[in-house]
């Protein structure tokens with residue numbers, strides 16, 4: 001039991017998925033931020049570049065189950081999982097044990113210098129659990145953006161073509177190429193250009209706003225691609241099966257399969273960016289499974305290693321093998337500690353009921369958010385799958401996005417000890433990405449705080 005847990009022995013709940021035995025409760029002993037948190041926020045302002053923001057002004061000292069505990073002793077309900085990373089729960093005991101064992105063995109050799117087994121085992125696991133029965137290979141990297149960069153490199157090398165199409169509302173990272181792929185200027189791109197060339201953007205299916213049938217929306221996108229790029233020039237199409245940062249936009253049925261079929265018919269590599277949607281989050285191991293599509297390449301990161309930095313590109317063996325030996329790599333890619341964590345996390349995803357748990361959480365979120373929407377016309381749309389759900393806030397009279405209301409609700413939630421994240425091209429979406437280790441009663445309590453925040457806004 002941790003020191004914090006020991007101070008509150010009567011409230012410790014053994015959450016089904018571990019965590020460091022923290023009391024599973026919302027507990028506010030100071031206002032947010034408390035004095036110790038404020039001290040850290042002040043030091044941050046002095047020492048850390050202003051460009052690196054934060055959502056909650058807290059000084060985190062422990063996390064697990066469904067809570068984050070701060071230095072003042074406040075316990076906040078976590079409905080964000082550090083942006084969909086700690087899906088199996090923070091400091092999951094299996095991850096902790098695997099990391100501790102590996103870190104004492106060796107911390108780094110560089111896989112390109114002296115290979116080790118865990119990297120190969122992670123590749124084997126990814127090849128097995130990603131969509132499709134075809135022969136697959138994988139390569140490991142450090143961050144989501146790096147995985148996306150490499151997927152594009154591989155697709156270009158395989159096809160001998162250069163152009164890449166991304167979609168409205170898409171988010172793929174903050175490096176130069178991935179900024180070019182990302183749709184939204186503020187805060188991701190503004191002032192950071194020039195951006196990589198040969199990147200084009202197609203319209204997305206956004207049922208709440210375009211009211212289009214999925215196949216019709218796909219044909220619109222394909223027409224833009226054919227007219228503005230041309231299949232002869234196009235190496236790859238990259239898309240998040242459910243847009244994450246862009247607003248948890250679930251495309252209408254038929255949209256993704258129609259795009260995939262067009263790619264297949266035109267020698268274009270279809271890349272699914274499952275960095276946010278992957279690993280049981282949506283109630284399937286990968287969101288591609290929700291839509292019945294099989295990507296040529298799939299990028300993963302976030303949930304893959306229970307909080308340690310790791311990312312991957314997985315896909316058709318003949319595409320993955322297109323890059324010459326030595327053409328892919330990086331000093332830290334597939335670090336042994338991150339790989340040990342990933343093997344433990346993947347074991348949890350496959351064997352500890354994570355998909356079922358994501359569906360249970362999805363049912364609770366659908367229920368509670370649906371009831372809120374029925375009672376409040378400022379919620380224009382509730383959407384998502386599993387433990388990846390969102391509410392889109394609008395002006396009821398016009399249907400226009402209401403970013404101010406969204407920010408106000410999120411701010412109140414955090415002040416009340418519930419960490420929620422916003423997203424959306426128009427900044428008018430609150431997304432719910434709880435760790436799957438959150439107990440039901442804590443999730444309900446968190447959603448009650450959201451409802452009260454909305455009522456008072």
Ligand code: PLZ
Nearest residue numbers: 083143144145171172173244273275276
């Ligand atoms: N692709 C679909 O969601 C990361 C970014 C938060 P990195 N999303 C959270 C922020 O403001 O920086 C993401 C994603 C999808 C790629 C990425 C990039 O992953 O690990 O942040 O590089």
